[in-house]
Amino acid sequence: MTPRTHFELPSDIKKLLSKVKTLEWLTLFFLTTITVVMYLVMGSSQAMKAAWVEDILSLIPPIAILLGHRFESKRPNKDFPFGYHNSVTVSFVCTATALLGFGIYLFYDSAMTLIRAEHPTIGSTFVFGQQIWMGWFMIAALTYSAIPSFILGRMKLKPARKLHDRALFADANMNKADWMTALAGIIGVVGIGLGYWWADAVAAGFIALDITKDGFVHMKRCYHQLLNHRPTQMDSDKPSEVETRLNELLKEVNWIKSASVRLREEGMTITGEVLFAPWGDQENLVEKLESLREQSHQIDWRIYDLQFVPVTEKSISINRE
Amino acid sequence: MTKDLSLSEILAAAIFFALVTTSCSPFPRDPKESLSKIKGGELIVGVREGYPWAYDLESGNVKGVEAELIQSLAKKLDAKVVWVKGSADNQLNALMNFEIHLMIGGFTSQNPWKANLGTTRNFYTSNIVIGVPKDSETIRSLEGKKVAVRKGLPYFNKISAMGALPVLVNNYGSTKMPIVAPEWQLKALNYKKTNIPIAKLEHVILTPPGENAWISELEKFLEDNKHEIEEKLVVIGGAL
Numbered sequence: 001m002t003p004r005t006h007f008e009l010p011s012d013i014k015k016l017l018s019k020v021k022t023l024e025w026l027t028l029f030f031l032t033t034i035t036v037v038m039y040l041v042m043g044s045s046q047a048m049k050a051a052w053v054e055d056i057l058s059l060i061p062p063i064a065i066l067l068g069h070r071f072e073s074k075r076p077n078k079d080f081p082f083g084y085h086n087s088v089t090v091s092f093v094c095t096a097t098a099l100l101g102f103g104i105y106l107f108y109d110s111a112m113t114l115i116r117a118e119h120p121t122i123g124s125t126f127v128f129g130q131q132i133w134m135g136w137f138m139i140a141a142l143t144y145s146a147i148p149s150f151i152l153g154r155m156k157l158k159p160a161r162k163l164h165d166r167a168l169f170a171d172a173n174m175n176k177a178d179w180m181t182a183l184a185g186i187i188g189v190v191g192i193g194l195g196y197w198w199a200d201a202v203a204a205g206f207i208a209l210d211i212t213k214d215g216f217v218h219m220k221r222c223y224h225q226l227l228n229h230r231p232t233q234m235d236s237d238k239p240s241e242v243e244t245r246l247n248e249l250l251k252e253v254n255w256i257k258s259a260s261v262r263l264r265e266e267g268m269t270i271t272g273e274v275l276f277a278p279w280g281d282q283e284n285l286v287e288k289l290e291s292l293r294e295q296s297h298q299i300d301w302r303i304y305d306l307q308f309v310p311v312t313e314k315s316i317s318i319n320r321e
Numbered sequence: 322m323t324k325d326l327s328l329s330e331i332l333a334a335a336i337f338f339a340l341v342t343t344s345c346s347p348f349p350r351d352p353k354e355s356l357s358k359i360k361g362g363e364l365i366v367g368v369r370e371g372y373p374w375a376y377d378l379e380s381g382n383v384k385g386v387e388a389e390l391i392q393s394l395a396k397k398l399d400a401k402v403v404w405v406k407g408s409a410d411n412q413l414n415a416l417m418n419f420e421i422h423l424m425i426g427g428f429t430s431q432n433p434w435k436a437n438l439g440t441t442r443n444f445y446t447s448n449i450v451i452g453v454p455k456d457s458e459t460i461r462s463l464e465g466k467k468v469a470v471r472k473g474l475p476y477f478n479k480i481s482a483m484g485a486l487p488v489l490v491n492n493y494g495s496t497k498m499p500i501v502a503p504e505w506q507l508k509a510l511n512y513k514k515t516n517i518p519i520a521k522l523e524h525v526i527l528t529p530p531g532e533n534a535w536i537s538e539l540e541k542f543l544e545d546n547k548h549e550i551e552e553k554l555v556v557i558g559g560a561l
Contacts (some may be wrong), residue, residue, distance in 0.1 A: 118437075118530065118531075119352055119439075119529075119530040119531020119532075120530075120531055121438075121439035121440070121528070121530050121531050121532075121533065121536060122349065122533050123439075123440075123441060123442050123533070123536050123537060123540055124442070124536075124537045124540050124541070125442065126544050131537065131540070131541050131544070133348070133349055133533070133537060135349060135533075143336075187338075190338070192349065192531070192533065193348050193349035193350065193533070194348070194349075194350055195349075195350035195351060195352045196352070197352045197531050
């Protein structure tokens with residue numbers, strides 16, 4: 001069992017990964033403080049409860065990403081000859097399942113609260129002899145919950161694009177959208193204060209839908225990756241430029257009559273097969289292949305361990321439909 | 322999907338919205354207008370028997386620490402107190418349906434109805450401890466000791482579990498044994514308190530769910546008068 005060669009990262013990518021690691025640790029720290037603060041003030045508000053659950057669930061992606069990056073850099077070995085590049089995807093399937101499950105449960109819970117016409121009780125507390133309505137503490141906690149998430153989310157977007165790290169990209173978007181949850185929560189609490197007892201459950205419902213949507217988006221992405229979907233660009237479903245550039249390179253090779261590529265994403269890398277039909281019999285085919293392989297890998301830092309498969313021309317045209 | 326608004330814009334809008342809506346009118350409000358109905362009207366009070374917080378229900382003139390506090394509050398709100406008769410179950414249902422305004426009777430934060438009802442915050446914490454007669458030696462442990470437990474108190478099993486030998490009594494007036502009682506009662510009966518804690522009761526008053534203006538008013542009144550509670554407990558509660 002021969003393991004694949006180790007995937008070497010260029011130094012600027014290594015630096016970026018280290019920065020991402022710092023950002024994710026910061027995310028974990030702030031999210032933990034947010035979770036504690038929210039728990040202390042949430043009382044019987046349904047919207048606060050939903051926002052709190054969403055914050056706890058937001059802890060999973062950073063942990064998955066930190067662990068995933070750790071594993072991803074491990075050398076392929078006899079037991080895992082293909083390496084560990086898909087480890088982040090695996091943990092994201094779990095995250096997506098958790099998000100979907102909790103989102104649906106919370107939506108059901110909020111709907112039932114609304115149907116049972118439960119009026120949330122928010123009393124007051126006394127600070128230095130002054131009476132302060134607990135709703136204000138809730139609004140303060142919700143405001144606090146939005147700020148670090150939004151800032152960290154924005155900071156993670158650029159590295160995510162550069163690294164082509166979909167897990168990180170999804171995490172960054174989730175964090176960035178936390179301000180909407182905070183806003184929904186604030187509207188819910190203010191609504192209760194104004195006497196609209198149902199505002200809280202409605203706000204909670206919206207937050208639950210947001211969580212469910214995140215679950216779906218993650219699921220779709222993991223599904224694509226685990227089923228070896230054609231590599232696409234980050235923000236759209238258009239095929240990746242790497243595929244185009246590889247095809248262009250292959251067209252220029254004079255000893256190849258026709259060629260076709262079959263690529264997939266594995267974590268940060270793009271790997272796959274190149275089916276090629278050489279002109280007649282070729283001398284020094286192996287050396288020519290090694291050199292071509294070398295060249296292909298230079299196209300983009302993400303390309304890794306391409307397999308070159310000599311086939312008849314007929315096979316390629318059949319594959320191309 | 323959404324326009325990328327700056328965070329400061331969002332928060333500014335949210336806080337502005339919150340301030341505008343909350344300063345335009347009394348805040349928070351009651352969905353069922355409880356407080357405005359009580360002021361100048363009737364304060365409908367549900368009662369369950371719970372000495373010394375509320376007792377003597379049949380007389381029509383309910384007595385007890387909470388009863389007295391409520392009468393004070395009613396005066397402040399220019400309302401007439403109407404005591405509700407009936408089973409505790411019916412009264413709890415009425416409270417849930419906004420038909421009565423509150424319920425008293427020594428309820429604590431461990432009550433099983435708080436999911437469906439409102440409660441005030443804890444307005445008095447009662448420490449249940451072991452007490453010994455004033456002229457006796459204080460004790461440090463209950464192992465093997467006889468302890469008087471008044472009938473009706475739920476501490477018989479707890480005391481046994483602590484190694485003591487609980488003895489049921491009708492009242493504490495005449496015993497020379499250590500007793501288990503709240504600190505205010507030890508004061509009233511002239512007993513010494515020991516450092517052996519038995520339980521901690523956080524007293525609340527039950528309210529209709531979500532009537533946040535009324536609940537806040539109630540909480541403010543209880544906070545303003547909290548110094549009176551200990552005095553009343555010692556005076557009223559000393560007799561048992």
